[in-house]
Amino acid sequence: MGKATGFIDYKREEANERDPKTRTRDWNEYAAPFSDATLKTQGARCMDCGTPFCHIGMEIGGTTSGCPIYNLIPEWNDLVYKGKWKEALERLMLTNNFPEFTGRVCPAPCEGSCTVAISDPAVAIKNIERAIIDKGFENGWITPRIPQKRTGKKVAIIGSGPAGMASADQLNQAGHTVTVYERADRAGGLLMYGIPNMKLEKEVVERRINLLRQEGIDFILNTEIGKDILAEELREQYDAVILCTGAQQQRDLVIEGREAKGVHIAMDYLTVSTKALLDDSKAIQPEFDAAGKDVIVIGGGDTGADCIATAVRQGAKSVTQFGKHPQLPLARSADNQWPEYPHVFGLEYAHKEAKAVYGEDPRQYSIQTTKFVKDEQGNLKELHTIDMQKVRNEKGMFVYQEVEGSEKVWPAELVLIAIGFEGTETPLLTEFGVNVTPNKRVEAAYGDYRTNVENVFAAGDARRGQSLIVWAINEGRDVAKQVDLQLMGETVLP
Numbered sequence: 001m002g003k004a005t006g007f008i009d010y011k012r013e014e015a016n017e018r019d020p021k022t023r024t025r026d027w028n029e030y031a032a033p034f035s036d037a038t039l040k041t042q043g044a045r046c047m048d049c050g051t052p053f054c055h056i057g058m059e060i061g062g063t064t065s066g067c068p069i070y071n072l073i074p075e076w077n078d079l080v081y082k083g084k085w086k087e088a089l090e091r092l093m094l095t096n097n098f099p100e101f102t103g104r105v106c107p108a109p110c111e112g113s114c115t116v117a118i119s120d121p122a123v124a125i126k127n128i129e130r131a132i133i134d135k136g137f138e139n140g141w142i143t144p145r146i147p148q149k150r151t152g153k154k155v156a157i158i159g160s161g162p163a164g165m166a167s168a169d170q171l172n173q174a175g176h177t178v179t180v181y182e183r184a185d186r187a188g189g190l191l192m193y194g195i196p197n198m199k200l201e202k203e204v205v206e207r208r209i210n211l212l213r214q215e216g217i218d219f220i221l222n223t224e225i226g227k228d229i230l231a232e233e234l235r236e237q238y239d240a241v242i243l244c245t246g247a248q249q250q251r252d253l254v255i256e257g258r259e260a261k262g263v264h265i266a267m268d269y270l271t272v273s274t275k276a277l278l279d280d281s282k283a284i285q286p287e288f289d290a291a292g293k294d295v296i297v298i299g300g301g302d303t304g305a306d307c308i309a310t311a312v313r314q315g316a317k318s319v320t321q322f323g324k325h326p327q328l329p330l331a332r333s334a335d336n337q338w339p340e341y342p343h344v345f346g347l348e349y350a351h352k353e354a355k356a357v358y359g360e361d362p363r364q365y366s367i368q369t370t371k372f373v374k375d376e377q378g379n380l381k382e383l384h385t386i387d388m389q390k391v392r393n394e395k396g397m398f399v400y401q402e403v404e405g406s407e408k409v410w411p412a413e414l415v416l417i418a419i420g421f422e423g424t425e426t427p428l429l430t431e432f433g434v435n436v437t438p439n440k441r442v443e444a445a446y447g448d449y450r451t452n453v454e455n456v457f458a459a460g461d462a463r464r465g466q467s468l469i470v471w472a473i474n475e476g477r478d479v480a481k482q483v484d485l486q487l488m489g490e491t492v493l494p
Contacts, residue, residue, distance in 0.1 A: 002043055002044040002045060002046035002047065002048075002074075002077055002078050002081045003044035003045075003081060004047075004048060006041070006043075006044030006045045006046065006047070006081070007045045007046075007047045007116045007120060007123070009044070010041045010042070010044055010045050011121070012042070012045065012120075012121035012122065012123070012124055013034065013038055013041075013042055013124060013127075014124075015031055015124075015126075015127055016031065016032045016033065016034050016038075016127075017030055017031055017032065017349065017352075018030055018031075018032055019356075020349075020352040020353045020355070020356035020357075021353075021356040021357060023198065023353070024309075024312050024313050024353050024356070024357055025313075026198075026313075027196070027197045027198050027277055027313060028197070028198060028201065029104075029197075029198055029199070029200070029201050030198050030199070030349050030353075031104070031130075031349075033130075033131060033134065034127060034131060036083075039080055039127075039128060039131050040080065040081055040083065042080075042123065042124045042127065042128060043077045043078065043079075043080035043081035043123075043128055044081045045077075045116060045123045045124070046073070046074055046077035046078065046081070046116075046123045047115060047116055049074075049115035049116075051115075052073065052074050052115065053065075053066055053113040053114070053115055053339045054066055054067060054071075054073045054074070054110040054111070054113055054114050054115075054123075054125060055067040055070045055071055055072070055073055055110065056113060056339070057069065057070050057470075057474070060339070060340045060341075061335075061336070061340050061341075063109070063340065063341040063343075064109040064341060064467075064468060064470075064471070065109055065112060065113045065339050065340055065341055066109060066110055066112075066113040066339065067109065067110040067470060068109075068468070068470045068471050068473075068474040069095050069096050069102075069470050069473050069474050069477070070095055071092065071095050071096055071110065071129070072091045072092070072094065072095060073110060073123075073125055075088075075091045076088040076089075076091045076092050076128070076129075076132060077123065077125070077128060079091065080128055080131070080132065085132065085135050085136075085139075086136075086139075086141055088132050089132050089133065089135070089136040089141055089142075092129065092132050092133065094494070095494075096129075096473065097165070097166045097169045097170070097473060097476075097477070098162065098165065098166070098208060098473065099129050099130070099132065099133035100130070100133045100134065100137070100204050100207075100208065101162060101191060101200065101204075101205075101208075101469060102126075102129065102469055102470055102473070103126055103127075103129040103130025103131075103132075103133060103134075104130060104199065104200050104204070105191075105195055105199060105200050105469060106126065106468060106469055106470055107302070107341075107468065108125060108126040109341050109468070109470075110125050110126075111123065111124075111125050111126065112338075112339065112340065112341040112342045113338065113339035113340075113341075117338060117339075117342075118338050137207070142211070144211060144214040144215050145173065145215055146214075146215060146216065147172060147173060147174075147175045147215075147216060148175075149175055150175050150176070150177060151174070151175040151176050151487070151488065152177075153175075153176045153177065153239045153240075153487045153488070154176065154177045154178075154179070154237070154238045154239050155171050155176050155177070155178050155179070155238055155239060155240045155241070155242065155483060155487075156179050156180075156181060156234050156237070156238040156240075156241045156242070157178065157179070157180045157181070157241075157242045157244055158181050158225055158234075158241065158242070158243050158244060158245055158428070159180075159181075159182065159189060159243070159244035159245040159246060159460070159462070160180050160181075160182040160187040160188055160189050160209075160219060160244075161188065161189025161190055161191060161244060161246050161460065161461075161472060162189070162191060162460070162469050162472040162473050162476065163244040163246075163459050163460025163461065163462075163472040163473070163475050163476040163479075164180055164189065164242070164244035164460070164476065165180070165187075165188075165208070165209075165212065165476065166472070166473045166475075166476025166477050166480070167242055167244060167459060167476040167477070167479050167480040167483075168180050168212065168217050168476075169212060169215075169217070169476075169480075170476070170477055170480035170481070170484075170493050171480045171483060171484060172212070172215055172216055172217050173215075173493075174480070174484045174488075174491075174492055174493055176484070176487065177216075178216070178217045178218070179217075179218045179219075179220060179238075180217060180218070180219045180220070181220050181223050181225060181229075181234075182219060182220070182221050182222075182223065183221075183222070183223060183224040183225075184221065184222070185221055185222055186202075186206075186221065186278070187205075187209045187219045187221060188202075188205045188206075188209060189246060190246060190248075191205050191469075192205055192274070193270065193271040193274050193275065194267055194270055194271065194303075195270075195306065196270060196273065196274060196306050196309060196310050197274060197277055197278075198309060198313070198349075199306065199309070199349070202274070202278060225428055225431060225432075226427060226428060226431035230431070231428075231431040231432045231433075235453075235455065235456070238455075239455065239487055240455045240456075240457065240483045240486065240487060241432075241455065241456045241457070242449075242456075242457045242458070242459060242479055242483065243428070243429075243432065243434070243442055243451070243456065243457065243458040243459075243462050243463075244458075244459055244460045244462060244472075244476065245424060245425065245428055245462045246424070246460060246461040246462055247421045247422075247423055247424055247440075247441070247461035247462060247465050247466045247467075248267070248421065248424070248425055249421060249422045249423050249424060249425050249426075249440060250265045250266070250267050250268075250417075250420075250421055250422070251417075251419045251420045251421060251422050252265065252417060253298060253369065253417050253419060255369065255370065255371055255372065256370075256371035256372065257371050257372030257373055257374060257380075257383075258372060259374075259378075260372045260373070260374035260378060260379065260380040261287065261374070261377075261378050261379045261380060262287065262293075262379055262380030262412075262413050262414050262415060263372055263380055263415045263417070264287075264288065264414070264415070264416055264417070265416075265417050266297070266299065266303050266304065266306075266307050266416045266417055266418035267303065267418075268288075269288055269307060269310070269416050270303070270306055270307065270310060272284060272285055272288045273288065273310050273314070284314070288414075289314060290310070290311035290314040290315065290316040290319075290414055291314050291315040291316065292315065292316070292317050293316055293317055293412075293413035293414045294316075294317050294318045294320075294410075294411045294412050294413055294414070295311045295316045295317075295318065295319045295320070295412070295413075295414045295415075295416070296319075296320050296321075296322065296383060296410060296412045296414075296415050296416070297311075297319070297320070297321040297322065297362075297415075297416045297418055298322045298369055298415060298416070298417050298418060298419060299321075299322070299323070299417065299418030299419040299420070300321060300322070300323030300324070300325065300363070301418060301420070302348075303418040304321055304416075304418035305321075305348045305349070305350040305351065306350065307350075307416045307418055308321055308350040308351070308353070308354050308362055309349065309350035309353055309354075311414070311416075312350070312353050312354055312357055316414075318358060319354050319358065319362050320362050320363075320364060320410070321362045321363045321364065322364050322367050322368075322369065322385070323363060323364065323365050323366070323367070324366070324367070324368060324388065324400065325365065325366065325390075326365050326366050326390060327345060327363075327365045328343055328344055328345040328346075329343075329344060329345060330344060330345050331344060332344060347361070351363065366387055366388045366389060366390070366400075367385050367386070367387055367388065368385060368386055368387075368388050368400075368402070369383055369384070369385050370384045370385060370386055370407075371383065371384050372415065379413070380412060380413055380414070380415060381411070381412070381413070382409055382410060382411050382412055383409075383410050383412050383415060384407065384408070384409055384410075385407070385408050385410065386402050386403065386406050386407050386408075387402070387403040387406035387408075388400045388401065388402060388403065389401060389403050420466060421461075421465070421466040422439075422440055423439055423440025423441050423465060424436075424440055424441055424442060424461075424462045426440065429442060432451075432453055432456055433452075433453055434451040434452060434453050434456060434458065435451065435452045439465065441462065441463055441464065441465050442458035442462050442463050444457065444458040444459075444463050446463070446464070446475075447478065447482075448482060449463065449475070449478070449479040449482050449483075450482070455486075457479050457482065457483060458479075459472075459475035459476055459478070459479035460472040460475050460476060463475065477493075477494075480493055481493045481494075
């Protein structure tokens with residue numbers, strides 16, 4: 001695929017980003033597109049490997065390797081190299097319902113398992129994917145696909161995130177009448193409120209939702225199941241119900257002083273900040289505003305990075321990010337070999353921005369918060385930490401232990417807790433009467449998706465727990481196939 005010697009002749013081009021300091025003055029997307037000439041050479045780097053590992057879509061060592069939706073990556077790389085953009089789009093859309101989302105926010109496990117990446121930088125798969133779908137919209141190649149006939153079957157989908165939208169898209173194309181219920185005032189789930197605008201512009205999300213509406217999917221917003229409509233009513237009105245509510249039960253940090261004003265769950269902060277931007281509010285709610293404050297983000301993942309980028313734009317006095325783990329190595333370690341996802345040190349977009357504004361990388365490693373301290377009015381004024389070290393215990397297992405004498409006090413008026421998610425919010429699950437696993441997920445087997453309740457299915461993070469957008473799309477497509485099979489006795493879906 002591509003040019004036979006392309007991976008030798010051309011170097012990988014990293015994402016084309018706007019200047020970190022300049023882009024923090026607005027909320028527009030930080031990434032800029034490549035030129036067609038650059039995309040041609042990047043597509044040429046896709047080598048003619050005997051077995052492409054970029055789309056194996058499996059978990060190795062607890063992390064995802066390759067593309068879970070099995071994108072035909074070598075094929076559309078080759079077509080981009082040859083300038084056949086419309087054909088590349090057709091191949092891309094065979095497996096991916098929403099390339100404009102994955103091309104922006106997916107961590108690209110496909111690149112970690114790229115064959116070129118055994119010894120050289122991987123092919124720029126993610127940037128090429130985004131370019132293909134963006135060009136499709138720009139040239140008017142993406143148009144509403146109206147189903148030719150309807151089956152008379154009705155399906156309700158609870159949750160409008162990537163899993164819900166993917167299943168809705170597939171089932172609608174199969175001819176079923178699909179209604180998506182969303183409790184928020186806008187559709188999109190975490191794509192809308194959980195990911196900030198500079199990473200995924202909301203016009204991109206709304207463009208896709210409007211297209212799905214034109215194709216016949218009904219989105220009912222501001223509707224909470226169990227409150228505005230009962231689960232039993234849905235089961236009576238629809239032939240099947242799919243739970244795609246995500247894993248939105250956020251993990252909290254229950255330590256001394258947690259009740260202090262100014263300590264918030266990260267997702268609440270991101271939601272309020274994005275809503276203020278979209279509603280064209282003149283000012284964000286004061287308790288969530290980072291302006292002029294010392295901000296500390298607890299948690300080293302993507303959500304934490306998004307909090308950093310948001311706080312920088314709000315005009316924080318300082319931003320620091322705490323991580324429990326040590327700094328990652330600069331290259332793959334001996335226990336992190338290809339084609340596993342590469343756990344190596346890097347600067348995310350938010351870290352680059354904080355470094356440009358404040359002069360240093362905001363991350364602090366191997367550190368644990370021990371307590372929050374508030375002033376007489378109950379407002380957060382500082383937090384206390386202690387350093388941690390990773391050691392082997394008497395059983396030979398790695399554990400973290402405190403480093404004596406490493407206590408430190410940090411000034412802070414705003415703390416954002418971004419330490420992951422515990423599982424699915426339980427009131428909805430109780431409303432439907434579905435079985436729940438010990439880790440607070442809907443009990444439904446992968447590949448089957450049926451719950452213990454007749455005609456009720458579950459997919460995405462609600463079933464598998466906190467994961468990647470590509471896994472959500474994978475399960476959304478897959479559950480649609482199972483529902484179509486049950487409703488019709490056979491399935492036409494891929």
